[in-house]
Amino acid sequence: MKTIFICLITFSLSATVNAQIINPKRLFEKKANQAIEKKVDETLNNKSKKEETSKDKELPKEAEKVNPSQAALPSLQTYSRFDFIPGEKVIFFDDFTQDNIGDFPALWNTNGSAEIVTTNLFPGRWMKFASRNAIWTDGLLKLPDNYTLEFDVIPIKSEEGRMAGYNFRLLQSINAKSYDHGSVPGKAGFLFSCEYYGRTGYRTYINDAEGADLGLSGYKDGQQFYQVENYKYHISIWVQKARLRLYQDANKLFDLPKAFPLTDVRFDRIRFENGAAMVSNIRIAVGTPDMRNKLITEGKLVSYGIYFDVNKDVVKPESYGTLKEIASVLNENPTFKIKIVGHTDGDGADAANLDLSKRRAAAVKTEIVRIFSIDSVRIETDGQGESQPVAPNDSPSNKALNRRVEFVKL
Template sequence: MLRKITLLISFLLVVSTLSTTAQVKNVQKEAEQQGTKRINHKIDEGIDSGFDKIEDGIGSLFGKKKKKKKNQPQTEEVSTESESQTAENGIEKTNEPQMDVQWSKFDFVPGDEVIFEDGPDVMEENGEFPSRWDLEQGQVEIAQVNGETVMIFLDGGKIMPYLKNANEDYLPDVFTIEFDYYTPKDGNRLSFYLTDTKHQRSSETQEFEVTPIRVSTPDGNYVQHSDRDYSYYENGCWTHVSLAYTNGKLKVYLDDTRLINIPHYEHNPSGFTIYPYFAKAADDKAFYVKNVRIAKGGVKYYDRVLNEGKIVCNGIRFDVNKATLKPESMGPINKIFELMQKQPDLKFSVEGHTDSDGDDAKNQTLSEQRAKTVMDQLITMGISADRLSSKGFGESQPVADNGTAEGKANNRRVEFVKF
C-alpha cells in the first residue's frame, strides 16, 4: 500500500509539471503559429486527460466504480456524481420545467342580439323553397329528417339570407354566425362565404371550406382537427360550425374546438352565403342545413354585470323541448364560470325564459328545468352551490316580438341576475 501511495504522489507531481510546461510552451510559441483558440483547446484536453487519470487512480485505491466516459450509454453502474442528481425516494430529477398550461380550445360566445335566425320554422311546407332565403343557383328545399325541419341541398344550391338590405354590408363590426350541417356518407366539403355572392357582386370573395375534420381559409390554408380523421364522418354526421368576428379578429370553430384564429383578417365581411357544391340528391349525396343564426356581438360579461346587474345569454342552447344542454352552450357557460372564479363575491340567480310557442304551463316547467340544468353545470365545474339559485319564467317576460324568428330567438334565453 505504501508503495502505491508513493507512486501516486510521484504521478501527480509529474502531471502538474507537464501541465505547467504545456501552458508555457503554448503561450510563448504555438500561439504565433496556430492561434489562441487551438492552443486553449489543447490545454483543455491535456488537463481533462490528467484529471481523468488522477480520478481513475484514486478510485482504484478506495474501491470506487469507474465513471462512464462521455457519450457512452448509461447502465446501472453510475458514478457518485450521477447519483447526486437523483431526488429523494428514487425519483430522477430533470432540468425540464413543469408547465402549468391553461388553454381553451372553445371560447366561442354568441352575439347577444340576433339579426337573422332560421331553424327553419316548423310551419315551413315540405318540398318548398325555404321562405327566409334567396337562391343564386342549384336547388334547395324544405324537408323533415328524423322529425326535424331542415333545408336539403339537392343540386349544389347556393343560398343567402333574404333581406331588404342584402346589397349592403349588413354585418356589424362585431358579429357571430352559427349553423349545423349534415355531411352525407362519403360526402365532400361545404363552402360558406362572408359576402352575399348574389347581391354584393363587387365585394371580395371570401370562401371558407369546411368538412367535419378541417377548415380551409380564403387564402387556401387549412387547419385539421387534431382529434379527427376521415373515419369520423365516413358514414355521415352532423357538425356545428361557429364563427366569431371582432373588429378584424376572426375565429372559426367546429363543434367545441377552435381551428382558425386570425388576429388581423384582411377582408371586410359584408354578408353570408352557404354553398355545398358537391350536394347531389341522385347520388344520395344531399347535404342538410339547420339552425342558422347571425347575431350582433355584445359587451363583455363583467361590464354587463356592472352596468345592468345581469348577463343575458341566448347562446345557451338545449335540445328541442328538453333541458339537455347542447355542446355549443359550453362557450358562454365557461365565460360565466371564469367570471365567478375571478369575482368570488359574485352570486347569480340563473333564470330561464322561453318564446311563446307551445303551451304556457309546459313553457314554465321547461324554463325552470333549463335554468336548473345550467346552475347544476356550474356547480359541477366547481362553483359553490350557495352562490347560485335558479328559477324559470316561461314566456311571461319577452324582450322582443314573438311574431318573428329573430324575436323568438332573443326571447329564448338564460339570464344571470346578480343577487
C-alpha cells in the first residue's frame, strides 16, 4: 500500500493602518497639522529594526511576559495621536523628593500605610501601597472649573502575591480633616479603577437627591489597554467644567462630555486606595495655554508641558502634545525664529544645573527638528540653570514651577 505524505504551508499576512487627525479650526492650522502628521507617519513607517531591538532589551520582565505589545518602551513617536496639553500653571506637585526613603509622605494622610521607595527599573521616588486602605491629600485642594491632573503609576503585587489592581479617586470631601468612608465616599466623586487582571474602568456619582440619577460607569475593553504588573503608566486627566477626559499613556480611554452636569460639584481631594501600586509625579495644573498668542503676540511662552526624568535630558513622550503645538506655530509662520531656554530648580550644584538646563533645551530642539521637520537654523537654545527662579525652592510645587522650558521669539 502506497503512503502519501501531504505538507501544508500556512502563510500569514499583516497590514498597517494609519489614522489621520485633521484639525479644522483654521486653514493655516489645518495645513500645518497635516504636514506634521505626514512627517510623523513617515518616521513611524521607517523606524529601523535596530531601534526596535534596542527597546526590547530594556523591557521590564513581568510586562514582557504578560503582554509584549503593551510592554514596548514609549517614545515620542508612539504619542503621535496624543492631544493632551497640561495646564499652564502648576498648583500641586509631588514627586516625594522631600520625603525620606521608608517614610510616609508629608503631604498625604491615610487610614492604613504607605512608604516612599525607589526601584531599579524606574527613576525617582515612589509612594508604594499594598492594602485595602486609602491614601489621600492631607490638605484640601482648590480646583477651578478647568484643570489637568497627571500621575505615573506602576501596578504591583499585593500581600497575596499577585497583582491586585488599584483605585484612583477625585473627591468632593465631606470631612476636611478625616477619612470619607464607603463605596461612594464624599459629596461627589470620580473613580478610575484598575482591576486585578488589568482592565480599567470609571464611575461618577453625586450623593444628593438632585444627582442621584446622574451617575455614569463604564470599562475600557481590549487587551491592548489592560495594565500589567511592574509596568509604568502615565495617566492624564483633563477636566473642563462638566467634561472629563482620561488618557492612559498615548491612548484616550474615556471622554465623558457630561461627567458632572451640576455646577456645585467641586473636587477638593485626590486619593489612591484598595489595591497595590506605586505612584509618583502627581501634578495638577490650571489654565489652558494659548501658545500661538503668547509666542506671536507676546513673544514668550513659558511651558510646563515638557517633561524629563530627574537629572535627565531625554524628553519624555507625554510632552508630545506641547511640542506639536510649538511646531504648528513654526509651520504656520515660516519666517518665525525662536530660542529655547531651559530652567531648573535649586536642588544640586549650580554648575550641574546650568549644564542640565542647556542639555534639556538642546534635547527639545532635537525632537522638534527630528519629528516635525522644522529647519534647525530657526531654533537657538540656551540654559539658565537655577539662576532665574519664579518661585522659592521650598516645596515640591514651587520647585515644579522653576523647572520649565521657555520659548522666546527672536
